[in-house]
Amino acid sequence: MNVKGFIKSLLLILIVFSCAFLVYKEFSLKSESNVTNAAETQGDKSSVPVETQSDKENLPSTEVTGKQGEVPSSVSDKAITSKVIAYYFHGTVRCTTCRTIERYSQEAIEQYFTNELQNGTLEFRRVNVEEPGNRHFIQDYHLFTRSLVLSLVSDGKEKKWKNLPDVWKLVRDKKKFYQYVKDEVEKFLEET
Amino acid sequence: MELFLVTTAVWLGILTSVSPCPLASNIAAVSFISRRITQRNTVFFSGILYTIGRSLTYIFLGILIVKTLVDVPILSDFLQRYVNKILGIVLILVGMVLLDLLKIPLPIPSVSGNIAKKLAEKGSFGSLPLGILFALAFCPVSAALFFGGLIPIAVKADSGIGLPLIYGIGTALPVLFFAFLVAAGTGYVSNFYYRITKIESYTKKLTGIIFILVGIYYALAYIFEII
Numbered sequence: 120m121n122v123k124g125f126i127k128s129l130l131l132i133l134i135v136f137s138c139a140f141l142v143y144k145e146f147s148l149k150s151e152s153n154v155t156n157a158a159e160t161q162g163d164k165s166s167v168p169v170e171t172q173s174d175k176e177n178l179p180s181t182e183v184t185g186k187q188g189e190v191p192s193s194v195s196d197k198a199i200t201s202k203v204i205a206y207y208f209h210g211t212v213r214c215t216t217c218r219t220i221e222r223y224s225q226e227a228i229e230q231y232f233t234n235e236l237q238n239g240t241l242e243f244r245r246v247n248v249e250e251p252g253n254r255h256f257i258q259d260y261h262l263f264t265r266s267l268v269l270s271l272v273s274d275g276k277e278k279k280w281k282n283l284p285d286v287w288k289l290v291r292d293k294k295k296f297y298q299y300v301k302d303e304v305e306k307f308l309e310e311t
Numbered sequence: 312m313e314l315f316l317v318t319t320a321v322w323l324g325i326l327t328s329v330s331p332c333p334l335a336s337n338i339a340a341v342s343f344i345s346r347r348i349t350q351r352n353t354v355f356f357s358g359i360l361y362t363i364g365r366s367l368t369y370i371f372l373g374i375l376i377v378k379t380l381v382d383v384p385i386l387s388d389f390l391q392r393y394v395n396k397i398l399g400i401v402l403i404l405v406g407m408v409l410l411d412l413l414k415i416p417l418p419i420p421s422v423s424g425n426i427a428k429k430l431a432e433k434g435s436f437g438s439l440p441l442g443i444l445f446a447l448a449f450c451p452v453s454a455a456l457f458f459g460g461l462i463p464i465a466v467k468a469d470s471g472i473g474l475p476l477i478y479g480i481g482t483a484l485p486v487l488f489f490a491f492l493v494a495a496g497t498g499y500v501s502n503f504y505y506r507i508t509k510i511e512s513y514t515k516k517l518t519g520i521i522f523i524l525v526g527i528y529y530a531l532a533y534i535f536e537i538i
Binding site: 123126127130133134137138140141210211212214215216217248249257258261262263264265284287 | 330331332382383384385386387388391392395396399400403404407412413450451452454455456458459460523527530532533534535536
């Protein structure tokens with residue numbers, strides 16, 4: 120009987136704690152997003168700072184993140200007016216299939232577009248849409264799940280974008296997935 | 312063409328159900344449905360109600376999207392963000408009720424139809440809200456399959472009810488299969504026991520424990536975000 124009571128109170132404490140944590144997080148998120156929204160109205164969405172992507176990625180992304188710091192300078196040096204950004208949008212909770220999609224996307228891009236990544240005409244960005252400052256992406260690109268989106272930016276303005284929905288269909292076929300990403304990115308790069 | 316749409320809807324449903332992310336809630340559903348292990352009729356009814364519950368959710372969302380053109384990204388984001396969080400707390404509470412750790416004075420419906428009463432007595436009524444709730448708990452894979460796979464077809468066919476209904480049945484099929492398997496399998500074993508009721512008190516406890524564990528998993532993953 121005593122054990123029962125102990126378990127009962129333990130679980131109730133957990134429930135109360137969970138509720139309190141939820142409420143606290145909701146409120147802190149809201150106040151945070153108010154601040155970022157105010158800051159963001161000054162710039163368009165294509166000029167979202169690179170820092171917005173989460174740094175707590177657990178995938179080996181050194182190459183890409185390492186490069187990203189240099190991209191802005193190389194862009195201005197060579198005066199590249201248009202570039203393609205490949206966004207991978209994820210949430211805070213990462214599922215197995217989503218991780219595979221993310222890894223394949225990055226690998227395909229790194230494998231086929233080394234030059235473009237280096238000269239700054241192509242960039243791979245990972246964005247957590249659940250972070251307050253990134254929530255506008257959900258509306259911007261009509262996101263309803265983890266997605267790979269290509270965006271063509273010219274003179275600081277977004278010319279066009281495309282969501283690649285077939286990543287979900289092809290995730291079980293690595294070859295086709297790579298080919299799909301390659302073809303789509305190539306189409307976008309042609310227009311830069 | 313019709314047949315093709317129906318097959319696609321069922322297949323998308325099955326894919327949703329066998330993907331790894333709703334695994335935890337599926338385990339809870341199987342244990343809940345097959346809880347009255349010795350009464351196959353109850354298991355059967357429970358399974359049907361669970362399926363209806365799931366389909367109701369998808370029909371509701373289907374009508375909302377097909378007929379009113381509600382903003383899909385906002386809806387999907389809302390469901391993925393909040394339902395999974397609430398699910399953990401609800402599962403722990405239900406588990407506690409199943410383990411008799413909590414007593415909730417259930418409001419007895421005044422309508423009390425004969426069938427409804429019978430079902431309530433046998434404890435399979437809970438499967439309906441369970442189905443509704445589990446279907447609402449979208450994860451990335453199910454959101455991709457439902458909002459990205461089924462909804463475009465349903466919008467094209469202008470089918471806010473039919474296709475979501477069939478999809479709902481598809482999402483329940485694997486769970487039903489395992490629930491019936493458990494019930495059929497233990498049916499043989501239970502012949503050896505003369506005190507059937509004893510087994511049921513164990514299966515009820517086991518269901519309660521599974522609910523609490525799954526609930527804790529959901530709380531850790533979606534509320535505290537540590538797994």
